[in-house]
Each structure stands twice: as structure tokens, then as C-alpha cells.
Amino acid sequence: MLQAKEFLQEECKNVELSLKEALRYEYGRSRSKDFYDECTYRLQNLKRQIDASKASDLPELEEYSTLLSSLSALITRIERSHLGEFSWPFADSLELLARAVCQGVNGKDEKYGAPIFAISAEGGLEAYELHIEQGAVNFNFKRRIFNIVFPRTLKHHVLLHPILGHELGHAATTVPSMDDALSRMVLTRLEEGPLESEAKLTSWIDNTPTDSTKYTADMIEEMLYSWTEELFCDLFGLMLFGPSFVAAHYSLLSAIDPRGFDLGDEHPPNMTRFDMLLKAVEILGWQKVPKTGNAQLRVGVERFWKSLNHAPGAIPSWATICTTEQIQGALEGLKSILQPLGVAMYTPPAKDVLEHLVESLHNRIPPIGNSVKDDGVPELTDLDFRSILYAGWVEWHGQAQSVAESARMSFSDINRLCDRAILQQLAIDLWKKTGRTGTLGAD
Amino acid sequence: MAIHSLERRSDPRVVCGLLASSVLKRLGHPGKDEDFAVFLRNLIRLLELYRFGTFSEHKHRGILQRGPLGANKSSDSFSSEAMSAVKDALEQAHKEVFGDQSSEYVANYLTGIFESLETGQHVEPDDLELARRFLEVLNVRIQAQIR
Numbered sequence: 216m217l218q219a220k221e222f223l224q225e226e227c228k229n230v231e232l233s234l235k236e237a238l239r240y241e242y243g244r245s246r247s248k249d250f251y252d253e254c255t256y257r258l259q260n261l262k263r264q265i266d267a268s269k270a271s272d273l274p275e276l277e278e279y280s281t282l283l284s285s286l287s288a289l290i291t292r293i294e295r296s297h298l299g300e301f302s303w304p305f306a307d308s309l310e311l312l313a314r315a316v317c318q319g320v321n322g323k324d325e326k327y328g329a330p331i332f333a334i335s336a337e338g339g340l341e342a343y344e345l346h347i348e349q350g351a352v353n354f355n356f357k358r359r360i361f362n363i364v365f366p367r368t369l370k371h372h373v374l375l376h377p378i379l380g381h382e383l384g385h386a387a388t389t390v391p392s393m394d395d396a397l398s399r400m401v402l403t404r405l406e407e408g409p410l411e412s413e414a415k416l417t418s419w420i421d422n423t424p425t426d427s428t429k430y431t432a433d434m435i436e437e438m439l440y441s442w443t444e445e446l447f448c449d450l451f452g453l454m455l456f457g458p459s460f461v462a463a464h465y466s467l468l469s470a471i472d473p474r475g476f477d478l479g480d481e482h483p484p485n486m487t488r489f490d491m492l493l494k495a496v497e498i499l500g501w502q503k504v505p506k507t508g509n510a511q512l513r514v515g516v517e518r519f520w521k522s523l524n525h526a527p528g529a530i531p532s533w534a535t536i537c538t539t540e541q542i543q544g545a546l547e548g549l550k551s552i553l554q555p556l557g558v559a560m561y562t563p564p565a566k567d568v569l570e571h572l573v574e575s576l577h578n579r580i581p582p583i584g585n586s587v588k589d590d591g592v593p594e595l596t597d598l599d600f601r602s603i604l605y606a607g608w609v610e611w612h613g614q615a616q617s618v619a620e621s622a623r624m625s626f627s628d629i630n631r632l633c634d635r636a637i638l639q640q641l642a643i644d645l646w647k648k649t650g651r652t653g654t655l656g657a658d
Numbered sequence: 659m660a661i662h663s664l665e666r667r668s669d670p671r672v673v674c675g676l677l678a679s680s681v682l683k684r685l686g687h688p689g690k691d692e693d694f695a696v697f698l699r700n701l702i703r704l705l706e707l708y709r710f711g712t713f714s715e716h717k718h719r720g721i722l723q724r725g726p727l728g729a730n731k732s733s734d735s736f737s738s739e740a741m742s743a744v745k746d747a748l749e750q751a752h753k754e755v756f757g758d759q760s761s762e763y764v765a766n767y768l769t770g771i772f773e774s775l776e777t778g779q780h781v782e783p784d785d786l787e788l789a790r791r792f793l794e795v796l797n798v799r800i801q802a803q804i805r
Contacts, residue, residue: 256692260693260696274672274675275676277669278668278669278672278676281667281668281669282668285668328699340722341720341722341724342720343720344720344723345720352673352677352700352704353668353700354676354677354696354700355696356696357699378721378722381721382721385718391706391707391709391712392706394710394712395710395711395712398712441718444718445718467721467722468721468722471722471724472724479724479725481718481719482721
């Protein structure tokens, strides 16, 4: 028999071995070093704490056991998810956004510091997640580790990955200054109306096709808190990723619950979420079809938004939980928080940029920021990866109008081109950061 | 079926107690100690939670994960009680050592001291004494809450 302390000392050695084994794989950029250093420190710290503990320090031993177990699980998840198991160009781009929103209201919270983002891939569609370490505070955290999880089967489907914008909303609330600002400026707006109290929510449920008697008082209390946070995270994802978030959100949530009526105690019904997002998009003016002679772009944008507005099973009137005024207030709050954080908030691409990207895709070329100047010299330009994703969705809807069915690209083809484009754009950004002018051959 | 049916979660009371007692032990013994710096950093983070009053132990499922009703509460009674105990202990230490000062003042004041200690800068004896008293009260109050 092993005493708790003896077992933990033995397990520390095992976790150390698995951490070393994790180094066999390639993980990309500097992420693996930061991750390795943080895990190594935590493990060494735990060893010291366990060695110094008494066998009778039961609550402390229990805490060490919990932390060691979490560390072991995290290392194992990351060890199995090396490069090639997910779209690392998307992961790198996502990380830039995540860094901006997970460091408090000033974008550089010195008290919490920059988190480490560890990426893994898991089975199942529902794998999309951002594991947030329980409690931002512990005794041996130098930096926080956020584990972003992609579904393994969708590794190249970057057009669906903007759904992770929702998860970044949860992550942002783990920093007190951000949590405080978001509560005051965004969540309070959503808490008006049915989400104001248990009684109002119960009466809202009474007007849905669901039998409200199956929900206990505890469940309603849970719904009140969770639904508000889930709706907030949807708006957060929208403001980070733009139209591609709406498309990914609709595609994936509809796949999980095609009727959209399911009232869970944690997630509001899909219909309620679609209703809120479409109202938000209208407020933001993103549905406007660009005035352009380029029929391909015009039709693509038109069909993209039409597909969301006229989805199978139009949104019923009972689904509304937030009024347009509430949503407008919440969006204004979000804008004032996200705008100072630089890269965080989505900005729609200029018409000619979107036109260029859609045309590239149409010609089966990865849509990147490039052009050929009048003198024939190719030029590389800055481009936000979220514009690539929007272009991908526009092309997916637009090609159905202009291309014979047999010659159309599959959804997977478009995703792969966008995945490749994000990779190439990262290379362009890196090249330009080194002081190059952006004109090939000029220096 | 899992052998251990409960999901294991960190106990904020134990974490708070470990932080307070570990820093107290090292307060009179300055020197290069990486663990001391990390304990101080986490204590500063704890004070940030106190400053903004954003204590919560909610967990959430991934956006596409679904489960039966009532199966996965985002806030269980254990977590809520544990976080309340940490908050209460901080409030008691605040009141006993700093009286009617605001939580923002207390968080700023202590953070300044802990940051100086973290970077090896000099701290005035009076300031150090106040920080020590705060941690002592915090430690006594939180230890009383641990099972």
C-alpha cells in the first residue's frame, strides 16, 4: 500500500517522464517552449510542496493530487496533438486575438500576464472548446494555460473554426478587470427583459413550445446565469470574427440541434441565439450588398446573408429574448471595450479587397493580400485573416450561381484554399515585419 | 463507470491558505526563491479578484456540448461555498487590519508591497508589518474554513 504522499511522489516522476516524451513532437513556433517551461515549473514546485508536506496534511495533499492530475491530463492532451492534427495557421492567428482579449481591459494586464495557449485536437464535433484552468489563481501558476481544442476531423475546415470566438468570450472573463468591465457594460444590457429574474424567465418559457414544468427552480436559476453568459459570448464571437462567426455558429449549432428548440439549462435554444445574432448583424450594417459591377461578389454576399435569414424553419416570434435596443446597448459596450485592444475587433474588408479575395478563390488560388502594380511588379499587402474567412463563405454561396454544378469547388476545397491562404498571409506578415517594403524584388 | 464519481476540482480555500502561509513563512527570509516570487504573483492575482469583486467558480461546457438537464451545473454548492469562504476571509483580514479603507485601497497597497518583495526591492518595516498582519488574519480565517 502507498500512502497519499508516497503515491504523489511516485506520480510526479511519471508526469515528468510524460512531459519529456511530449518533446518528441513538433508543436510549432515558440508555443512549445513556453508550455514546457510552465509545466516543468509547476511540476517542480509541486514536488517541493509534496516533499515538504506531512502525511497528515490531508486537505493540502488532496489539492496537490488534484493539481498533479490536471497537469498530467493537460500534458497528455497536448502530447497527442502535434502539428498536422489541426490547422496551425488558424491556431496562430486565433492566438493573436486571444492574447489581445485575455489580458484585461488595457490589453496588457501586468498582474495576470500573457497566457500560454496550448492547442489540441480531440474526436467528436462537440470538441470545439477552450479549456480554462479552473480558477485564474493557484499557488504555482507562473502563467495561465488556455487549452484550445479543435475537432480532429475538421482539421482543415477553417471556415467553421470562428466558432471559437464564442469560447474566447468565456476566456476573457477570467481576468478580473475585463470581467468587471464586461459585466457593467455588456451583460447588464442582456439581463434586461426575460433574463432579469427567474420569474420573468419562467414566464418566457411558458410561451415556448416547451413544457416549463420539467424545469426545477434550481434549473431556472442556472439558466438565468448561463444563458446570459452564453448570449454574451455569442456577441463576443461576432465582434471578433464578423460574418464568418455567424455562418460557423449557424452551421454547427444547426447540426447539433436541427430544430433549434432545445432549451438546455446551460445553452439557450438555437433559435434565440440566431435571432439575437441576426439582429446584431443588422445593427452593424454588415448585410449591405456592396455596390459593384462584380456579379460574383454581389451574388455571393446576397446569397450568404439570405441563407442565414431564410434558414429552414424561420425563427419563430417566441424565440426573441433580447430586444434590438438591448442588443444595440450590448454591442456599444463591447465596442468600447474591444476597440482599444487593437487587433481584437473585426473590421469589414474594403470592397476591392473582398472582390480580390473572392476572385482569387474563384480561380482556385489561395486568397491572400497581393496585387500586381501597373509596372507589373507584384506587391504583398497586409490582410486580416478574418477577411479570408468571410471571402471563403461568400465564394461558397456565390459559386452556386455562376458555376456549373460539376465544376464547383467542394466546401472542403474552399476550406483548404483558405487554410493555405492564412498560412501564406502569416508568411507575408513575417516577411513585412522584417522591414521589407512589400514589393517583391524591390529589396 | 468511473471509480471516482466526482469531478476533482481545486479547492480555493486550500489554495488561499497555502498562499498566505507560504508567503508568511518567507517574509522574514529574503533571498532568491523562485517559489516565493510565484506565490507573491498569485497573491497579487487574488487581490485583483478582491478589488473587482469578481469571485466566481463557474465552469462551462463547450459551445456544442449538450447533456441531460441538471446533469452539469455550472456552479455547484461546493465551489460557491468555497469561493464565499475565500471572499469572507479576505474581507475579515481587510477589516481587522485596514478598517474602513476601500477594497481598492487595500488591494493597491498590498499589491505595491508584494510587487516590491517580488522584485527584491526594499520595503519599509511598517508596510511589511501591515502586510504580515493581513496575511496572518487571512491565514487564520481561511484555515478555520478548511475541512
